[in-house]
Amino acid sequence: MTEILKIKDVFKSFSGVTVLKDINLSVQEGKLHAIVGENGAGKSTLMKIIAGELEPDSGEIYVNGKMVKFRSPIDAMQSGISLIHQEFSLVPQLTVYENIFLGREISKKFFKISFVDKKAMKNATHEVLKTFGISDIDVDSKVKDLSVANKQLTEIAKALSTNSRILIMDEPTAALTLKETKVLFDILRKLEAQGVTIIFISHRLEEIFEIADVVTILRNGELVATKKMNEVTMEQVVSMMVGRSMKNRFPEKPIHEVKNEIILDVKNISSDAFKNVSFSLHKGEILGIAGLVGCGNTQVGESIFGLRKFTGELYLESKPISISNPTDAIKNGIFLVPEDRHDLGLVLQLSVKENHSLPNLDLFSNFGFVSAVKEKKSVRSSVSYLNTKISSINQRVDNLSGGNQQKVVLGKWLVRSPKILILDEPTRGIDVGAKYEIYKFIYDQVSKGVSIIYISSELIEVLNLSDRILVMSEGRISGELDPANSTQEDILKLAVKGKGS
């Protein structure tokens, strides 16, 4: 067995926050090496370093025993390493073969003038596709017309056509159906047999146990262990991923009373992203909706907030309500803290004050004129309640850290005394300290009688915070759990249930 890739003593930090600490990793040629870890464990950062998209602060990388220094992805590609992103780097308007040869088109001379040699490129593309037994991709079709799975295969073909010997795949199955996943795995096995090394990031442990040879577990930027698949059980991997004692990560959960009273009744709502979702939310309850990326829990939250079209019925305090846009939801005291705060939560060019006020200007203004006094008072009270660290309320939000940005998003809804807060991945991309404060905020809100729908793929958060957990899989609710008697595995089992059915 030969070592094709070696990572030695790699450190990486972003603006003072260490994301990778003392990473030592050895990857064997022709093996499928899985990397697992919770969100924020440092998987993607490590992959980007290997693929030349990021430079480590210190440490060395060896390919085939030779030390390399990658300054760009092109350097890595020349060493035979390709990273296949979750978001593909294909040009949708171009055809399959044009994408595969983008930037290194084959040309032929005609009276000393270079022309693109379409035929040669098409033939070469056929060759590459044939090596892993793909016959149903038309090399002439435009990439935008391909299915997600075929886009991914095109991306792989592109990497292989540059003679990549190491393929890094970041969550390749996240958007695939079970059938497509099977096809992908068959191809990966063929590539392995041809000596291609695959580094594979996934959240889905079942998949890893199905296909990987070796697994490396990362946690909080540290490498916990590298194990052969036949040497570990799924439980061991999960416990290594979770690892830490949970005491310090979460504040003491207050004894709060979940009232019998139902505040929101969701009856049989469906959309293109979920089907027949029904649940009841009680007053003062934290209802977790867990699931893997793409299971539809985000879309359920967005629908209840009026951002998506859906069918079915909603009852607020036993009265039917109709929500067709966010204005309707806001009127009914239902607010969303979105998954992607830059996309849906904030106007980045505007200040803390302006973002805070955006949905609340009706409360601060008389005859259309904004009252500066009322506005400032409201912003200041939210800022101090949430302990938001800003230099001035006129500071632009794009200069704030993720945690403080999230506090601005949370703060703007507090003004309107929420009945229901839908929090979608509220701690994504923010540091541990700010996470802790957001947990405290959630507890404080429920003790005031606010009901919370907590949408998250961070199982440990869902388990610790929720009073009750719904698990979604493939757009349906696949089960309900009592967090007091459940483990992360219980959630995972329900989260992968029904995949492909």
Next chain:
Amino acid sequence: MALSNGFIRKYGVIFGLFGIIVFFAIESPSYFFTASNFILISKQSSINILLALGQMFVILTAGIDLSDGAMAGFVGAVVAGTTVATGNLFLGLIEGIAVGIGFGIVNGIIVAFAKIPAFIATLATMSAITGMTLIYTHGEPIWNLPSSFDFIGQGSLLDIPFSIILMGIAFVVVWIVLARTKYGRHVYAVGGNIKASRAAGIKISSVLISVYAISGLLSAIAGIVLASRLGTAEPTAGSGYELDAIAAVVLGGTSLFGGEGWVVGTIIGGYIIAVLNNGMTIMNISAYYQEVVKGIVILLAVMLTSFGKKYWNE
């Protein structure tokens, strides 16, 4: 260095105007640097600034209104036509204003509901409105306007030309609307992040339609001033004005991507263009060369702003 970034974007243009004034003042102290010439410059800039103030609302939402010059031209013709036909100036003015707002609403509906990019939508309406002006006027100027009409573009109140007063009122109103009202905040927010604005309960289509309507209203006022100043309604009077208006807004630091901009900047942008025209005319530079210089100055000013920003950001 966020502060410096905002600072350059916001105040850089003031130094630009100041520099140009100093240059012409040195070149031509006896003609250029006089009170009467500054009043003349203000008068000359008033039409462009009226258009630019409307244009600014549209650009703040990340749109653009190429039809504002054409609307001004059509409104001038309608006001003149109606006034001549009925002998009632008031009726003509009301009709002109209504037509301007109406065209603006049409632009807004095309952008907000048909989801056609603003550039294409207003390019099309610009062409259509220009044609309608020619049809309406049969390609001939409209003469014989009552002398009361001349007051708007040529008269003065307390020695201040009325067109400058109109421009001043428009400036103050726009400033207050953008800086102090709920509506103004919504305009900035929609331009900054349309999805987050929707999620904050803002009715996006109302905001979009209204900014084009405001652009139509200010184009109508500009068109009336223009016709009144000329004393006739020329069928092609408005053509080319849209580009000067866009230039004023951009010179003033408003981002073409929306969400950022300052009314004072737009006024100064308008003045830069007017001072350049005026100063070069005084220096006897031919009108052909003036256009070239104007183009270069606009390019330089915008480049300086963006280089300055990059420099400060690093």
